[in-house]
Amino acid sequence: MVLLFYIGSLGRSSRFNASHLVSFRVNTMKSSRVFLVSGLVVVALIYMMTLGGNKGESIGTLHLYCAANMRKSVEELAKKYFEKYKVTIEADYDGSGSLLGKLQAEARSAREEKRGDLYLAADDSYIFKAREKGLVAESLPVAYMRPVIAVQKGNPKGISKVEDLLAEGLKVAVCNPDQAAVGRSARRVLQESGHWDRLEKKVTVMKPKVTDLANDVKLGTVDAAIVWDSTVAMYPELQAIRDPLLGKERVNVTLGVVSSSRSPSSALRFARFLASEDEGLPVFRENGFETPGGDPWEEIPELVVWSGGVNRLAIEESVKEFREREGVEVVTIFGGCGALTAQMKTVWDTPRFPDVYFACDRVYMDNVNDWYLSSEDVSETDMVILAPKDNPRRIRGLEDLGADGMRLGVADPAKSALGRLTVRLLKKAGLYEKVYSKVETRAGTADFLVNQIVVSEGKSLDAVIVYLANTARVRDKVAIVKIDHPEARAEQPIAISRISTRSRLARRFIDKILSPVSQERFENMGFRWQAGGKEGSE
Template identity: 45%
Template sequence: MAGAADLFLPADDSFLRMARESGLVAEVLPIATMRCGLVVRRGNPLGIRSVADLLRDGIRLVQANPDAAAVGKVSRQVLTKQGIWDAVNAATDGFRTTVNDVANDVEVGAADAGIVYDVVLYGRPELEFVDVVELEGATSQVSMGVTTACSQPAAALHFARYVSAEDRGLEEYRRQGFVVARGDLWADIPELSVYAGSMLRPAIEDTITAFEQREGVRVSRSYNGCGILVAQMKSGQHPDAYFACDVEFMKQVGDLFGPATDVSQNELVILVPKGNPRRIAGLQDLTQAGLRVGIGHEKQCAMGWITQRTFAESGLTTKIMENVTVQTPTGDMLVNQLRTGSLDAAVAYLSNAAGSAEFLDAVQIQGLQCSVATQPWAVLRQSRYPRLADRLFQRIRSAESQEIFAAEGFRWQLSESPAKP
């Protein structure tokens, strides 16, 4: 709270949640988990096998202070739910400042048993860890947080990435008995690759640039029609993350990626020159004789695929396609041709019109549900940097990013509130 720390490494991530809620911590990098149990002398001379045994006469029990130490807080929560905390609390001979102090007391014979994390016994051959059913659910997630007061976030994150790297810091955590999840592979300056539908570029580009600067990493982005991106992925080019223009194109490569999260929606509209000189009010009007219409290419982008579905639902496919003079892989190309007078109308996303309000009007397509595209995000199952990709996604789903999406014509889909930065 004094703003003096760059990094915060508590023994339980509940303290990180408190810090984030108070605006003291930004990024959180998961590292490992620990489990609670009992510590006794090697050989367990008093036969302590359960929490109930701690209540026997003559058993000297010590604990870490539950108001200050993570192990005490976690074990108190679990035992309280079982209705046995009050008895254990009354049987406790003393509360220590840290979990290490508890282990020390048992090691030197000042106590018979204590409640500790399993990893505290590493390098202590005189002690023995006892798994007990009452503390089965008492585990702690160890994570490292970068503080919001940090004046060197790229340097702090560089160190945090090293500590949480699969082939660096996590090797030491494993050696000392921690249970670790899969981490990123180490790279001094990792390069994260992202494929994204071209319509998403104005909504995410500034966010990605800010992420690169804060993290001290590189993000290689490829913006294109989703049909083109899917073809590249099917030919063997696999990005670390994919932000698709519509769920249909995520499904086509779903076997490559983990669970997808729907982030936003974009509405298909009819774009016309300012003032709407041809008085276009709906799809039927795109059948006017001599009208020059532009649409997305069905095979190259989600916009084209959804456009064809929308035409089919309206029953006007044949008549409208007679007026189609151009099919492009991106909506930006259609906007450019409208602005130069090469087209009289174009079917594109509402977001394509963002920034062109003084030149174009958007006509809503009424009554057709298929005219809305949903944009999902997913991380490659075999990515070298899944944690880094997750942190980028946290930035994309932040409140600041949500405002950019709205300004660019997208509707936000994520139901839960974005994490505080």
Template identity: 45%
Template sequence: MKPKFITVLLSSVAILAAIGLALQRPSAPSEERETILLLYGAGLRDPVRETIAAYQEEFPNVRVDVIPSGSGQLMAKVLAGEKGDLFMGADASYVNTAYEKGAIAERLDVAVQWPVISVRKDSKLTIDGLESLLGEGLRIGLGNPDGPAIGKSARQILEKAGLWDRVKVAVEKRGVFKPTVQELANDLKLGTIDAAILLDGTVAQHPELMAIAIPKEMNALLDISIGVMKTSERPTRALHFARYLTARDRGLTHFAKYGYQVIDGDAWADVPRLKLMSGGILRQAVTKTLDDFEQREGVTIDRNFNGCGILTSSLKAGGEADAYFACDVSFMSQVSDLFLDPVAVSETRMVIGVPKGNPKRITKLADLARDGLKIGVANAKQSALGALTEDLLARHGLLDAVMKNVRTQLPTADMLVTQLQGPKGSDSLLDAIVVYEVNARRAVDDVEIVPIAEAVAPAVQPIAVARQSKYPHLTRRLLDALSAEASRKRFEEQGFGWKAALTKRR
């Protein structure tokens, strides 16, 4: 019995010692949460808090820290280059100013709100308009004119009504100026002021308060937007949250709950998949921009490069695309009912391409009609280039004469260039081709360019967002990226002329 008892005792001691050592060891660190910082106008408190709570529940490895304050004060931080990821102003003018000064990268619209006069629901005062704010003994609360969005807006409204100077004096005598709209709302609830100019979305967050409309001819609608700060070290995560907040089936539901007039936002997807149809001529000019956009936004872009005749026919037959980048406006116009207003991005001229040395001495468009030549053109039914070539020849009475020399009709200009180059080490299969200048420039070692004097109008490449896109705002940002300065350099390196102007918002 004794040996058995000792064995059991020693085993117990060993187990206790092991437990003790385990308790002394530091536990394995849990997965570190990715953190982003949101600076937001304090008046947006409740819908922002609810959106963050829902986001963190859906994405538990992300933490959203916040700094709520007046939009003016926050903008000053953003312009000073302070660290942060997102800036959401109660008035889009603050985000737009930061964008124009180079402190904001992307901007996403959220909702709109109206300034209102507010009193407690149990107030016995008769407040029926702006003039009522001058009532004898009335204690009025306003936002600081240089601070929160409501302060700037209240001043604009009262100036328009011709009341600012008198109301300002009344506030200085017996009222209060506050740095945030939420502080005004709290003062109103506590009864330290009798009336205030607030925002309708803020009033909806406080059931003790009621809103009195300001006539629209005197009022100033405030857009709400959120921007990704240039100082962000996590722009992809910041954009992920911004897309969540502005999604019609995620963040915008919380804003709508408080009476905000929300935008028609994108559908939510953790990793959205955009579909782009693009003329083959544009492939080399846009690929790097598309790659960069995918990486920064955390999205996928399915790319369909082809002749625009083929793409347009596909769209007419029900093919789906979030955006269409056409080879020429003539093809975009054929599907204008499917797309929003297009933006002209680039242009290129048609030229004649001939083998190096120009052995057939082709110098003008009419030379293509000479007997015995082997000509290559694009297919008029499959590509914009083909249709433009056919139209050009017809306008100058050369269509039949040139077409008798045509040996090949292909859907893209790049295929024509390959035909002109011929098999490696062999002579060219063709004497001349009609292509875009950008295609010929890509093969300068093998192809010489002969200008076409008759081709006065260049082909213009427009891009547009599909009316039925699930992600119209995301696709619009893609258009902005393709219209930006970095994209311009890529287009010009490929030989395109530039037509896009950087998008300006109000």
């Protein structure tokens, strides 16, 4: 009797994977004790698999540094999250600048265990600063806000524009630009218009929190204050005066995941919840915020990544790190790009279509531009000739591959970018007829060709044309001959599917691939780093 137990990513994926099955054969004639022991072993395995996933997955409390203006929305979502997952969100509400200062002080602290897990800033400029200082690793867009003039309902002072705030006898309040995003935003736009210096001299009250200003207007302590439009929406006693001068300034409310979080996967899970299209963002909209689109809420989403085989060794460690830090599933499929793009046609507009495509070469991205958003260049690698270690045929370049008796292996141009590039290279070099007549093997992947040279040691093939990046782990076992021709290279772009429902998660995955640690891995494998350029369709 054979018992099959699914012990893979339990509860994490709706997609069945046969590799997750463990088979136990039990002889029914043997003692039932054998069955009992086997069953206990399986239970133990299942338990370890469910516990061993992501660092700090079962953490019960997360600490959030939160800009004061988001308090109402965050409190509502924190309560909802606790009811669903029994995770407490402890929040520290203050101005974005003050909170950044707290994060910096915490980073300098000698304490081994840091306190902060998340940082919700009213302006993404604070997140950029936090990233530069290494305080924040990932970020998720949450909402938009614009500064407005807050007055009491009915506008008793008749204020209609910024210029009116300079009138004699009017009591005006603004937030401290060094402590709160709205103060910084107001200063930025009003310095450009020439109003800031005069307004600053006239200001009666300057406070660190935007909600404090709203309360002052509500109570009549001041006549007007510059606050966020979403702040006014929280107070039925207030009215927003929109001046086009202030209206041209829009800030992006952004949630950052603290680099030193005690449990990155737990922090990112709540971040995805807060920024999700169907859970978090509706709450922000109800509270007067504009919001961008977000991913749907999934406790453990599954990201599908298709990649050319040439990229596999360079990205597999980054994929593993991303999976563990995010606490998500990442399904990777590697293969020849000709075969991959042909397969895409059969799964277009279905849930199986890849969220991210990392091409072997630019031509195989251009072929599917209609299905993907703007692509980004990541790397490039040279095409080389591989021969047995001692190079017995004394191959020095492309022309030598046309010698009598040569047995050549190439990639199949119908299935692989490498095969197509090889044909183009030989034609550009004027050697196609001479060299291609020596081809004895057309392989679907470069890895197969490399193995033919390494394993047979010249018994089956004299040479193959592959990418330099394919040779990273066999360079001491083969002879590598450089091809001196401008067409002997391939570029590797990456892009997000137009129909992906997990585009925010996919963006963070690409950010991981474009990170400095990933760059080092690519360069170690024989790639040249090209990140920064953008090509393809919008």
